[in-house]
Amino acid sequence: MNKKVSLGAAVTLMFLAAIVTFTITFTFSTNYFNEKLADVKAKEAIYGKIAELDQVVRANFIGDIDEKNLMDSIAYGFVEGLGDRYSRYLSPEEYRKTVESFQGNEVGIGVDFTADRDGNIHVLMVHPGSPAERGGLKKGDKIVKVEGEKVTDIGTSAAVDKLKGEAGTNVSFTVLRQGQEIDVTVTRSKFENMTVESRMIGNVGYIRIKQFNNNTVQQFKDALDDIVEQGAAGVIFDVRNNPGGTLKSVAEILDMLLPEGPIISKTDKKNVTTVMHTSDKNEVEIKMVTLINERSASGAELFASALKDYEKSKLIGVTTYGKGTMQDYFALRDGSYVCLSIAKYNPPKSANFDGKGVEPDTVVELTQEQNENFYFLTDEEDPQLQAALKEFS
Numbered sequence: 598m599n600k601k602v603s604l605g606a607a608v609t610l611m612f613l614a615a616i617v618t619f620t621i622t623f624t625f626s627t628n629y630f631n632e633k634l635a636d637v638k639a640k641e642a643i644y645g646k647i648a649e650l651d652q653v654v655r656a657n658f659i660g661d662i663d664e665k666n667l668m669d670s671i672a673y674g675f676v677e678g679l680g681d682r683y684s685r686y687l688s689p690e691e692y693r694k695t696v697e698s699f700q701g702n703e704v705g706i707g708v709d710f711t712a713d714r715d716g717n718i719h720v721l722m723v724h725p726g727s728p729a730e731r732g733g734l735k736k737g738d739k740i741v742k743v744e745g746e747k748v749t750d751i752g753t754s755a756a757v758d759k760l761k762g763e764a765g766t767n768v769s770f771t772v773l774r775q776g777q778e779i780d781v782t783v784t785r786s787k788f789e790n791m792t793v794e795s796r797m798i799g800n801v802g803y804i805r806i807k808q809f810n811n812n813t814v815q816q817f818k819d820a821l822d823d824i825v826e827q828g829a830a831g832v833i834f835d836v837r838n839n840p841g842g843t844l845k846s847v848a849e850i851l852d853m854l855l856p857e858g859p860i861i862s863k864t865d866k867k868n869v870t871t872v873m874h875t876s877d878k879n880e881v882e883i884k885m886v887t888l889i890n891e892r893s894a895s896g897a898e899l900f901a902s903a904l905k906d907y908e909k910s911k912l913i914g915v916t917t918y919g920k921g922t923m924q925d926y927f928a929l930r931d932g933s934y935v936c937l938s939i940a941k942y943n944p945p946k947s948a949n950f951d952g953k954g955v956e957p958d959t960v961v962e963l964t965q966e967q968n969e970n971f972y973f974l975t976d977e978e979d980p981q982l983q984a985a986l987k988e989f990s
Contacts, residue, residue, distance in 0.1 A: 672933065683920070683924055685936050687936060695926075701811055704786065707730065708724065708727070708729045709724075711972050716748065718741075725791065728785060731783065734781065735774070741778065743760055764785055765785065797827060804824065808840055809839070809896040829883070831989045832883055836893050837892065838890065839892075839896075840894050847896040851874075855904075856880045857876055860876050860945055861873045861944075862942070863923060863940040863942045866939070889912055889917050890981070891917065895921075898955045903945050912956075913984050914960075916956050918954055921943070921951030922951055923939060923941070925939045959984060963981065
């Protein structure tokens with residue numbers, strides 16, 4: 598049976614609906630206005646503080662003011678004030694070097710190093726095609742002098758700063774090799790950073806990923822293909838002391854190893870989660886073990902946790918660093934950039950590990966002495982590596 602609504606009732610309903618709509622709209626508008634007003638007041642307070650400080654300084658400071666340095670310092674301090682260890686301000690030159698580093702290109706002499714017990718610079722790796730290789734440097738060399746000054750006198754940090762410089766400039770240093778001092782002069786230049794090292798340990802492949810840059814993907818593929826071609830019974834991935842790198846390179850490497858499914862998702866400031874990268878159905882069918890430690894961070898943690906999520910790899914070592922936030926770079930009008938934490942990134946299935954780290958399946962700790970001499974440990978002296986090798990016996 599049809600029910601008829603009187604004209605008066607219809608008008609009343611329309612009026613009530615209008616009131617409800619107006620109330621909702623007014624409430625939303627009021628809240629939005631209050632938020633914007635608070636934002637404006639906060640900005641006024643910041644700008645007012647800077648203006649007041651500038652006025653006091655210019656009226657009383659007896660020194661000369663470098664306007665560019667002053668502006669950069671304000672920007673550095675502003676971002677520092679966020680209290681986020683991963684957000685930072687970059688000058689145009691700093692941003693250029695950061696981009697080159699992500700691409701796998703560096704400028705310098707081309708060595709990886711660590712400080713030895715004597716306080717000298719111990720060469721861990723000489724990058725192929727680098728000035729150091731052209732100058733005849735070898736793994737195991739000790740740099741004992743830089744520009745005529747002893748490394749033990751000025752300290753390793755100052756010595757390393759002296760080794761750095763712009764492409765096309767020369768640097769002289771002295772190398773100690775088998776008790777003999779060798780004077781070397783090289784011209785700094787751009788070189789490709791080798792971020793992947795691989796070898797066979799018995800019948801097991803070993804791939805160390807030092808960091809994740811754009812060129813790491815091809816280096817990793819070449820290393821993995823070589824190990825598979827040699828008929829390895831399995832592979833050990835070593836991401837200990839790996840600080841991370843670009844998410845794109847991590848995703849592309851994981852795509853080679855994982856079955857079809859999500860690889861990385863992100864959760865933004867509005868708590869909206871979206872999948873960023875997925876894997877196709879192609880995967881490497883080989884037994885895997887991954888080594889992690891307290892200095893495995895960011896992309897290295899994502900790499901390990903993704904392999905664990907898909908039950909592709911057992912994790913051995915200790916709980917990782919715990920950096921699960923992603924950063925992006927935003928250009929400013931003067932060519933400088935600000936790097937900001939914009940979201941949290943998540944493994945395929947497990948929870949975000951920011952502030953908590955990724956736990957190993959098997960805990961194997963190093964002693965304090967082993968940690969201090971990490972890069973000098975032989976395979977037999979490395980308990981974490983030995984535990985990984987036992988997984989294939």
